[in-house]
Amino acid sequence: MTTAPEHVVVVGASLAGLRAVEAARRAGFEGRITLIGDEPHLPYDRPPLSKDFLDGVEGVGDPMLTSEQNLAELGVTVRLGAAAERLDVAGRTVTVGGEKISYDALLLATGSVPRALPGVEDIAGVHMLRGLDDARGLRSAFDDASRVVVVGAGFIGSEIASAARKRGREVTVIEALPTPLVRAVGSASAGAALSALHERNGTTLLCGTGVDGLETVDGHVTAVRLADGRRIPADAVVVGIGVTPATGWLADSGLEIDDGIVVDEHLRAAPGVWAAGDVARWMSPDFASLMRLEHWTNAAEMGAHAMTNILDESASKPYRHIPYFWSDWYGHRIQFAGIPIGEPVVVTGSWDSDEFAALYREGDRFMGVLTLNRRADIMKYRALIGRGGSWAEAIEFAASRRQPTSASA
Numbered sequence: 001m002t003t004a005p006e007h008v009v010v011v012g013a014s015l016a017g018l019r020a021v022e023a024a025r026r027a028g029f030e031g032r033i034t035l036i037g038d039e040p041h042l043p044y045d046r047p048p049l050s051k052d053f054l055d056g057v058e059g060v061g062d063p064m065l066t067s068e069q070n071l072a073e074l075g076v077t078v079r080l081g082a083a084a085e086r087l088d089v090a091g092r093t094v095t096v097g098g099e100k101i102s103y104d105a106l107l108l109a110t111g112s113v114p115r116a117l118p119g120v121e122d123i124a125g126v127h128m129l130r131g132l133d134d135a136r137g138l139r140s141a142f143d144d145a146s147r148v149v150v151v152g153a154g155f156i157g158s159e160i161a162s163a164a165r166k167r168g169r170e171v172t173v174i175e176a177l178p179t180p181l182v183r184a185v186g187s188a189s190a191g192a193a194l195s196a197l198h199e200r201n202g203t204t205l206l207c208g209t210g211v212d213g214l215e216t217v218d219g220h221v222t223a224v225r226l227a228d229g230r231r232i233p234a235d236a237v238v239v240g241i242g243v244t245p246a247t248g249w250l251a252d253s254g255l256e257i258d259d260g261i262v263v264d265e266h267l268r269a270a271p272g273v274w275a276a277g278d279v280a281r282w283m284s285p286d287f288a289s290l291m292r293l294e295h296w297t298n299a300a301e302m303g304a305h306a307m308t309n310i311l312d313e314s315a316s317k318p319y320r321h322i323p324y325f326w327s328d329w330y331g332h333r334i335q336f337a338g339i340p341i342g343e344p345v346v347v348t349g350s351w352d353s354d355e356f357a358a359l360y361r362e363g364d365r366f367m368g369v370l371t372l373n374r375r376a377d378i379m380k381y382r383a384l385i386g387r388g389g390s391w392a393e394a395i396e397f398a399a400s401r402r403q404p405t406s407a408s409a
């Protein structure tokens with residue numbers, strides 16, 4: 001057993017960072033922990049921000065992950081509203097608000113930041129959604145807006161569209177690609193099946209066209225002009241065109257930055273430095289490739305795992321994780337586990353219904369599953385992928401569930 005660090009610094013006071021801190025104390029670590037976050041808020045949960053919180057349902061408060069009292073009980077020094085500005089890997093210091101903080105071990109959990117639509121920064125009525133303040137602003141914008149345009153038909157954009165519909169707004173979603181979500185779910189049929197939920201729930205989806213510009217009156221957006229010449233009137237525009245890892249401040253740190261902080265199987269980026277959550281691109285032992293995920297479950301598990309490795313490097317274990325995410329649109333639960341590879345086969349329900357399961361394979365190996373409204377199945381499929389289950393086993397499991405269709409083996 002190697003000596004445990006005396007002072008662990010965690011940069012990023014959100015899901016991965018908090019789960020890491022909790023894991024340290026659970027493991028009996030008695031040393032100092034400093035948690036640094038650039039937002040003014042205590043750690044809160046992001047998924048509700050595009051769901052219940054935005055729906056405007058009475059009584060939905062801020063989705064906090066912890067409280068001041070919990071953090072005090074964990075014995076953590078918390079510095080909020082303070083961005084880490086510089087990292088000196090050799091000197092083991094991180095600079096925050098001009099002050100150098102020394103560490104024995106550092107966990108980077110800075111997450112990701114939304115991509116902006118160029119040229120619209122100063123226009124009133126244009127929103128993005130990543131944090132609590134964004135969600136508060138958007139929720140009150142929905143109070144006044146009758147026509148909402150969402151740019152980007154990814155998962156977050158689609159959830160925002162769904163929330164706006166729930167509040168009775170007229171909603172149009174603009175997507176540059178011919179079919180939404182093809183990268184996330186691996187196939188045009190799967191992407192089309194999910195995005196059909198928009199039309200079925202009264203949202204207009206316009207695909208294969210980009211945004212040419214916004215029209216304004218007195219600095220406030222009034223319409224979105226599309227590349228194909230159409231003009232969509234709008235009182236509020238929400239840009240949901242994806243995120244990039246929050247690594248800007250690390251540019252001169254010497255860490256390998258390539259679509260995230262590149263870490264090894266043990267989540268180590270450099271001597272004394274680990275990374276976890278949306279920002280980390282790790283060598284996955286399960287899929288033998290570098291992976292970076294923007295999923296809640298990964299951030300939570302990876303943060304805790306990184307901390308366990310930090311506290312005892314000699315007992316460090318590779319981070320094994322089968323990707324999993326969910327998304328809620330119009331009262332429907334979409335879930336995905338594994339990786340989307342090849343053309344999925346629908347084994348339960350059908351693409352055009354409100355309930356299906358579709359499986360992905362690579363040769364004889366079962367690789368992934370996409371479900372709509374099949375909550376009871378998904379974790380069993382995920383466990384099978386984790387065990388290196390075969391295609392035949394996946395088909396057998398599907399057949400044991402309700403409503404099987406004729407699956408091709």
Ligand SMILES: Cc1cc2nc3c(=O)[nH]c(=O)nc-3n(C[C@H](O)[C@H](O)[C@H](O)COP(=O)(O)OP(=O)(O)OC[C@H]3O[C@@H](n4cnc5c(N)ncnc54)[C@H](O)[C@@H]3O)c2cc1C
Nearest residue numbers: 012014015016038046047084110111277278294295296299
């Ligand atoms: C609106 C929304 C809905 C979502 N819904 C789902 C869902 O339904 N299902 C799902 O699986 N996933 C969902 N996600 C994704 C999930 O929330 C993220 O994967 C998760 O929050 C990642 O956690 P993290 O701790 O790695 O990063 P983050 O939550 O992004 O936190 C990183 C923190 O670090 C801070 N930070 C950044 N740079 C610095 C710096 N230099 N110094 C100090 N602090 C810094 C950031 O401000 C932030 O507070 C959703 C995300 C959003 C935004």
